[in-house]
Amino acid sequence: MALAGASAVLPPSMARAESIWDMFARNRVLREADPAGASAAAQALIETTEPILSYDTAYNLQLAISQYEPFVAAGGWEDVPREVYGLRLGNDREGVIALKRRLMSSGDMPFAERVDNIVDQVTDAAIRTFQARHGLRLTGEVDEATFYAMAVPASTRLNQLYLNLQRVTNMAPNLSERYVVVNIPAATIEAVEGGYVVQRHTAVVGRVERATPILASKVHQINFNPYWHVPKSIIRNDLIKYMNEDPEYLTKFRIHIYDGKGQEISPTQINWQTDEAVNYMFRQEPGAENSMGHCKINFHNPYDVYLHDTPTKSLFGENARFHSSGCVRVEGVNQLVTWLLRDNGWDLSRVDSTFASNERIDEALKNPVPIHTTYITAWANRQGTVSFRDDVYQFDAQGKVAFEA
Template sequence: MPVAAGALMSLPVRAQDSFWDMMSRGRTLNQTDREANSVAALQAVDTIEPILSFDTANNLQMAIDQYEPFVIAGGWEQVPQESYGLVLGNARDAVIALKRRLISSADMTMSERVDDKFDSTLDASLRRFQARHGLLINGKVDEATWYALNVPAEVRLHQLRLNLLRVQAMTPGLAERYVVVNIPAASIETVEDGMVAHRHTAVVGRIDRQTPILKSRVHEINFNPFWHVPVSIIRRDLIKYMNEDPDYLTKQKIRIYDAQGAELQPTDINWQTDDAVNYSFRQDPGPDNSMGNVKINFHNPYAVYLHDTPTKGLFGENSRFYSSGCVRVDQVQAFVAWILRDNSGWGPAEIASIFASGERKDVAVAKPVEIHTTYITAWANRLGTVSFRDDIYEFDMAGKVDLGA
């Protein structure tokens, strides 16, 4: 249960820098290797256990055992609004509260004296917290970090218990080789022989167009594909875009066809009505194609798939819930190479070549790979690191264990 929406709207303007801020910032920045702190934070979460595995189930149970007495004792304190915007080199009373909060969640080691200086130790601890919560690792108490810090410990315990049941339910039926799209984390794991081969950042369905929970097998790769615009997107988006900009289809290289396959012009359609849903819309292959250079197919009743994207900047955002249900894959060439591992003549070099050439080609996957899209908002690894994500679709709030895949 996140902190009440809009709480940050009333955050006060940050106080003027203190004397320690001004005198210490340059020295502290020079002495602290912030990049190394970020690497250490990522190493704490990036172990080989798949999210769906017996190891994760065991680690979740250990985390529950640790959280239960802590929650009974009262949990952690809320971090005050005055902590918003704190960074390395600051010195304020709010730093003390931030340190106490990070000590409570084991992101920071206990110290004899908790002072008001945002030092290199606190920088490393805050980055670790950000890594565990899937946030941008910047060492700053930004908006997303402030919200995450203030989720109560009892809510986190509820997540651990609920997700243990989900992992336990799904793990026994897994194949030797599989893909997991974890929707709340907007991330993808490729798994083989019980270990993660690669992790990929993803963009998944927004709240009103959710990525469905499913189980299937990846059976085909379409290189440099056409995009056939779904009727739902024609109705919800395309008509609106054309009313805003009559040249939208032309700019996006989207063609219109009638039931007989004859090409129409945008002026042939009445955009003030729903007339457009009676026609087919197809975007040409190319760098601006909504699916980028590749589409990854698996049978399902929802008409969703994985794909590349020309808008790769979205992969660097905190919240990656932008799609209409399909899943965009970062570092997609490596992902496709892993899927086509058993296809002769389709190694990384060949995949890079066809991306560069723009050639249209469909490739059947020699050994179709199992894929799961699922909903795990809390998990733990062998280092004892516990990760959490927001309950974006409110499945946790509804107490869902059987996700229906």
Template sequence: MNRLNWLARWTVTVRAMCGAVVIGSMAFGSSIASADEVTNSVAAQDAIDSSEPILSYETSYNLVAAIKRYEQIVANGGWEEMTRGSYALEKGDDRGHVRALRRRLIASGDLEDTGRLSSKFDDELDAALRQFQARHGLQLTGIIDQETYLTLNLPAEAKLKQLRLNLERVNQVVGDLSNRYIVVNIPAASIEAVENGVVERRHTAIVGRIDRQTPILTSKVHEINFNPYWHVPKSIIRRDIIKYMNQDPNYLTDFRIKIYDASGDELDPQSIDWSTEEAVQYSFRQEPGAENSMGHVKINFYNPHAVYLHDTPQKSLFGQNRRFHSSGCVRVENVDELVSWLLRENTSDWSLPAVDAAFESGERQDVNLEKPVPIITTYITAWANRAGVVSFRNDIYGYDDAGRIDFASAN
């Protein structure tokens, strides 16, 4: 995909300091992204993109090199803390705090050390800041917004510890990888489709929120459900459906969710006492359609957690910076492309047009993968590519703090 088209499609930047919302090269408010700023964002994304899978011997080698670099950074005293005066700095500013930002980005390798420390926030510094934001999974605003400010002030020692921990995680699994597989990296809320040691597709994802985490596991994708029913898990009936029905008695009707007893007979929602947990003893099924929580497709793999990959009608969530919204399952952006990739080795035609036609038909259809594809859901918060660009993500589930590395045993 052309990088400029890609950026225009996904970039939704909220400029809190300027009161402007920028979408690609269009803006509503008092400012607009210039051509140079768009170019800098594209370059920043290019710097972190790589054909190397996040789980690979290459990543392990790159992490070793990154650890050596960060050991040197720590030995040199790390980097200075940014003061509150640096908050809201952006291109065009000309004040002393810009020099501190330059020193900070030089220390982490985002900005070349030319021996000069200008106080002007120029295009070169804008490009460096956007690269820093890209490396940390932040919105590419080119502004010291709140998340960027807090991330800049994370100490080098913490980054070094993160790199060492993730090297152990990667090394635990690389020896067991197959020729063709999918990786869901939970902290990055992203998916890689890998074949012959090369990332063929990357997808933005939405994963489990902190109180309903996406589990760490290994399995195999074995089935695709086109235009599926959604069989509502009992945990969601208990936590969500009962609450929604107390708020709006028409909720189930509006979202085409039907209730069935143990004999398979449909029940009237009004016959259930929603002030109790009576509803948990019944089965809830959402019909296929535009409102269905699965969207057009569900991707099944064996696991004891009742989780899966799927489409979603809530496409706007993919544009968010923090994509931790699900109840444990994984929502996939451009899921039709992933489905076509998964079914590529089937004898029937499942090219992208064929998959899209199946979506548009609205008809229920189940297709088995003739060659099941391994899937790994994992937790990598730091990695590096062969260009030496090091990426980090927040420890959203607290596994880094706990020092957890036992992911290879999760099945």
């Protein structure tokens, strides 16, 4: 949200015993609160049709910078005390006033001259707004991820705005009428058309040691119900370990081994105490347990990365979705595939039925769609909502604004 401009000057909280009036006040707060409504309102602030990557984003970032600069020059927001950790709706204890000051100073909570020690419905809504802007689960609780996001100094946030303005400005001239953006720090995907987001998807991207690369390419093909050819890096770093832990691992996950002549061999023919396995080809059969799920979205690149479905849907509900080996897993991938294959005459019903059939089909796009994997840790929309994400790959810390496509 738009920055309030200065922290409220409020008296410190004081420890005190709870009176019967305090208990009545807390019960009233709990009774009258609408957490679901507060979450929906917070989500609406960020789920606009404006792309993370566009010319408009650059303009909105400039506006955000103009708000943050004088605020940071005045000292920024105060540090959050440990007492705010764990606070949630109905709590009445030391730290609440400091929490409210923090939420007011970042514009998540309306300014008030006087506040009390209770986390009321206004404070609960403000916590959820803060969480939405930082890509966190909307719990309404100052949990670990929320606490650490609140502890980031305003000066650091301003520096993120500077860096990302340069990144967006560098990339915007290369955008077309229709494109896909994978924003790695946010672990999200946007399908953009005519300057508007028509689809937004939660994603799982590469962990730090196996980072998703920054690139620009074009989606040219969809593989339905693909085989998965296990990369040598995964054979070496993961598969050998799994087989030592469970000799039936390959059988359970329908992974077959082939030698250089294309002949299938048995897992018992390999010495799993060595790296011998990397000399063979490992192929997983199509199906629900396939590591790529029901589809693979291909675009030319030198890193052998792609977008794909996944059988592990639970990861999409996490705060930090950095688990892959460089490729990108897509929630609701059937909708994205339908959008990509629109000019091929595919609709959602056909995509879903093809998924369910387990039939192997390779469909080339009649009109390849540009795709950009990017690193944007701060952006803003025209409503004044400013979003931030963690510098997971430390590109902000390096001051990196240009990337090789």
